[in-house]
Amino acid sequence: MTKVMAFGSFDHLHPGHFYFLLEAKKYGDRLIVVLGRKETIKELKGKEPKYTEKxxxxxxxxxxxxxKILLGNKNDKYKIIEKIRPDIICLGYDQNSFTKGLERELKKRKLKPKIIRLKPYKEHIFKSSKLK
Structure with missing residues (x-):
């Protein structure tokens, strides 16, 4: 069974998110989404999400x-990858802050998932920062 992992805050779901999730799901048998914790989102984006984790x-x-939907780890945002050991990690076209240390962390933890950066879906219209 091929496990695919995707990450995000998913604070304001829009068609771009649906596209991202559906595209990620095509790469395997099981899509596991890691939902960013409030603290992590604040650290990466400079503000808290509008909606609660729940x-x-x-x-x-x-x-x-x-x-499956899992909450990310509060202290070590990469620990969930080590725990689940996905075969593939799908990243959004604009996911940069979380992914800066990703390759280094994977190497350090001796993990070798395939990394796939997905194409955007009408990013000029459906980008979270533009819809808020």
């Missing part, structure tokens, strides 16, 4: 796309 998780569950 609400954001429920919003993702309603889509029926992810097979």
């Amino acid at each position: 609400e954001r998780k429920q919003h993702l569950e309603i889509t029926g796309i992810p097979d």
Whole structure:
């Protein structure tokens, strides 16, 4: 079974998120979404999410796309990768802050998932920062 992992805050679900999740799901048998913790989002984006972790998780569950939704680790945002050991990690076209240390962390933890950066879906329209 091929495990695919995707990450995000998913604070304001929009068609770009649906596209991202559906594309990621195509790469394997099981899509595991790691939902960013409030603290991590604040650290990476400079502000807290509008919705709580519970609400954001429920919003993702309603889509029926992810097979499993996990909250990220509060202290070590890469630890979940070590725990789940995905075969593939799908990244959004604009996911840069989380991914800066990703390759280094994977190497340090002796993990070798395939990294796939997905193409955007109408990013001039459906980008979270533009929709807020």
